Amino acid sequence: MLLEQFINGMTLGSIYAIVALGFTLVFGVLGIINMAHGEIFMVGAFVGVMTTGVLGWPLWLAFVASIVVTSILGYLLETFTLRPLRGKRGVSHLAPLISTIGVSILLENLSHHLFGAGNKPFRTEFAEMSIEIGSLTIYIVQIVIFVISIILMIGLSIWLSKTKAGKALRATAENLETASILGVDTKKIITLTVIIASAMGGIAGILVGMAFNSVSPQMGLAIGLKGLAIIILGGMGNVKGAMVGGLILGLSETFLVAYGDSGYRDAIAFIMIIVILLLRPQGIFGSKIAEGR
Amino acid sequence: MLADFINPYHLQIASFILINILLAISVYVPLSSGQLSLGSAGFMGVGAYTSALLTIHFDLPIFVGVLVGAAVAGCLGIIIGIPSLRLSGVYLAIATLGLGEVIRVIFVNWESLTKGSIGLTGIPQMGRELLKLARNVGIEPAMFGLRNNQFVYLMVFVILLILVIGTIWFVFRQQNSRIGRSFSSIQMDEKAAESMGINITYFKVLSFSQGAFLAGLAGALFAHVMGYISPSDFSYHRAVEILIFTVFGGSEVIIGSIFGAIFLTLIPEVLRFVSEYRYIIYGIMLVILMAVRPQGILDIHLLSKFKRLKRSKGGVR
Numbered sequence: 001m002l003l004e005q006f007i008n009g010m011t012l013g014s015i016y017a018i019v020a021l022g023f024t025l026v027f028g029v030l031g032i033i034n035m036a037h038g039e040i041f042m043v044g045a046f047v048g049v050m051t052t053g054v055l056g057w058p059l060w061l062a063f064v065a066s067i068v069v070t071s072i073l074g075y076l077l078e079t080f081t082l083r084p085l086r087g088k089r090g091v092s093h094l095a096p097l098i099s100t101i102g103v104s105i106l107l108e109n110l111s112h113h114l115f116g117a118g119n120k121p122f123r124t125e126f127a128e129m130s131i132e133i134g135s136l137t138i139y140i141v142q143i144v145i146f147v148i149s150i151i152l153m154i155g156l157s158i159w160l161s162k163t164k165a166g167k168a169l170r171a172t173a174e175n176l177e178t179a180s181i182l183g184v185d186t187k188k189i190i191t192l193t194v195i196i197a198s199a200m201g202g203i204a205g206i207l208v209g210m211a212f213n214s215v216s217p218q219m220g221l222a223i224g225l226k227g228l229a230i231i232i233l234g235g236m237g238n239v240k241g242a243m244v245g246g247l248i249l250g251l252s253e254t255f256l257v258a259y260g261d262s263g264y265r266d267a268i269a270f271i272m273i274i275v276i277l278l279l280r281p282q283g284i285f286g287s288k289i290a291e292g293r
Numbered sequence: 294m295l296a297d298f299i300n301p302y303h304l305q306i307a308s309f310i311l312i313n314i315l316l317a318i319s320v321y322v323p324l325s326s327g328q329l330s331l332g333s334a335g336f337m338g339v340g341a342y343t344s345a346l347l348t349i350h351f352d353l354p355i356f357v358g359v360l361v362g363a364a365v366a367g368c369l370g371i372i373i374g375i376p377s378l379r380l381s382g383v384y385l386a387i388a389t390l391g392l393g394e395v396i397r398v399i400f401v402n403w404e405s406l407t408k409g410s411i412g413l414t415g416i417p418q419m420g421r422e423l424l425k426l427a428r429n430v431g432i433e434p435a436m437f438g439l440r441n442n443q444f445v446y447l448m449v450f451v452i453l454l455i456l457v458i459g460t461i462w463f464v465f466r467q468q469n470s471r472i473g474r475s476f477s478s479i480q481m482d483e484k485a486a487e488s489m490g491i492n493i494t495y496f497k498v499l500s501f502s503q504g505a506f507l508a509g510l511a512g513a514l515f516a517h518v519m520g521y522i523s524p525s526d527f528s529y530h531r532a533v534e535i536l537i538f539t540v541f542g543g544s545e546v547i548i549g550s551i552f553g554a555i556f557l558t559l560i561p562e563v564l565r566f567v568s569e570y571r572y573i574i575y576g577i578m579l580v581i582l583m584a585v586r587p588q589g590i591l592d593i594h595l596l597s598k599f600k601r602l603k604r605s606k607g608g609v610r
Contacts, residue, residue: 033383084584094329095587097383098540101533102579109572221529225394228387263402270391270398277388278376 013250014149020230028237038224039107044205074198122209229269235283317538317550319507327480335393338527340509366509370502412523420445543589
């Protein structure tokens with residue numbers, strides 16, 4: 001029972017971690033919170049539902065479609081909402097926050113109109129399959145989700161630390177002007193960051209669809225807010241923090257549902273951020289709080 | 294004669310506009326000291342539930358319930374405001390957003406008290422109580438040639454109007470006082486304000502809890518105008534809607550909040566076919582607004598231009 005809950009928690013937590021990575025990448029490079037990330041993620045989930053359910057595509061093709069669609073959304077987000085605000089005089093630091101809230105409202109209500117308000121089931125061919133080890137039941141879906149998340153996290157870490165583009169991204173995150181003086185095409189890196197973050201949101205969307213077997217226009221908000229809570233928990237812009245924070249939230253939610261009051265499940269994330277902001281505002285892994293943000 | 298002009302439907306929309314003005318001001322006041330609060334829907338909910346529960350279970354008069362509701366929200370604002378001082382900008386926005394969600398989840402789950410997601414019904418309605426009161430002192434709606442429901446809506450509107458004008462007057466006076474100037478200096482540059490000897494802690498908590506108080510007041514009034522509340526009335530969407538009133542109208546001047554609340558409440562009523570797409574339009578509007586005019590429609594320059602225009606016209610005459 002305990003081990004089973006632990007596995008459930010890890011599965012949920014690894015999805016949360018992927019969502020949070022999207023937030024943390026954008027925050028690390030641009031210093032803004034992308035409130036539309038949750039809705040991009042939701043669109044990714046709907047692309048998954050439509051391609052596998054309506055068109056009957058295999059799962060891997062659904063992943064590709066979702067990544068393509070969310071990448072385009074990320075590109076549009078950068079071009080039309082983030083870039084016009086950058087480097088403009090007299091724009092307060094709250095402007096990108098409000099602007100991305102605008103995008104999130106737009107996307108949520110657009111999908112409300114397109115797909116309807118209700119939950120859509122997400123069918124996978126191996127939804128009911130499970131392995132039994134002794135008294136332990138593990139669903140194949142859980143393994144798939146967990147493996148994909150781990151691959152994604154390791155891949156991102158290697159990409160960030162080893163490749164040239166990843167190093168350029170970290171340099172830009174460190175200091176935009178210096179990076180640009182040293183010959184990094186910061187404009188390209190920023191666009192790339194937003195696209196990668198959005199694509200990760202798209203993947204996370206399909207993973208959540210698989211895990212909960214349902215997709216709705218409101219899920220972007222619910223999961224997006226949790227992602228936000230995680231990056232505060234782990235430290236803003238910190239990649240390791242987002243992963244650990246995601247796992248912590250996933251585990252604590254699962255154990256609360258199993259042994260406590262399931263009604264307060266959605267409140268944990270926020271109680272956690274309020275507590276962490278008061279005790280250690282820079283987050284678990286954060287080094288110092290950035291000035292003026 | 295008077296009866297021909299009074300349309301209960303129009304009066305009800307006017308009442309909602311007045312409540313929305315209060316809400317917009319509740320975002321404007323903390324923002325005038327540089328604090329973006331996304332918790333106004335939560336504070337509104339606290340005010341509404343407090344007042345509703347007090348009047349339902351203890352038979353308190355409505356005005357006592359409203360006052361207590363607003364005061365409880367204001368106290369919660371102080372309790373949250375003090376630790377939140379360590380947070381600024383985006384962090385404060387997320388913490389208050391989190392607070393609002395926690396409050397909503399508590400409303401949904403504390404079923405023995407709040408009836409969960411079904412919500413509270415049978416909240417004493419302000420209009421009916423006022424009618425009863427008027428009858429007790431011997432005033433009948435018919436004396437003014439009004440039907441009962443016209444009288445009820447008119448009274449609600451008048452009460453709300455008095456409250457809103459009082460609030461605007463208070464905020465306006467405060468702005469031109471030492472307190473208001475301290476707020477704006479904190480907004481401009483916190484460190485500079487501190488070195489000038491301004492007690493930042495005090496003024497930030499003051500503006501934050503004033504915002505919470507106003508949101509609580511608006512929530513309590515909302516409960517007694519509607520007669521029915523549920524947790525979904527105080528969700529994240531409400532918080533964003535309130536924020537849009539202020540940001541759209543102009544977050545630098547109080548007139549901006551008032552204009553935003555009036556305009557954005559009227560538009561979906563006037564353009565019926567738009568109301569279905571209201572949120573889509575809101576979304577696009579926010580994006581365009583931030584790119585083109587991040588300070589909102591009305592700002593100080595525009596207002597002074599209007600003033601000059603008026604003065605020059607007067608001169609010609």
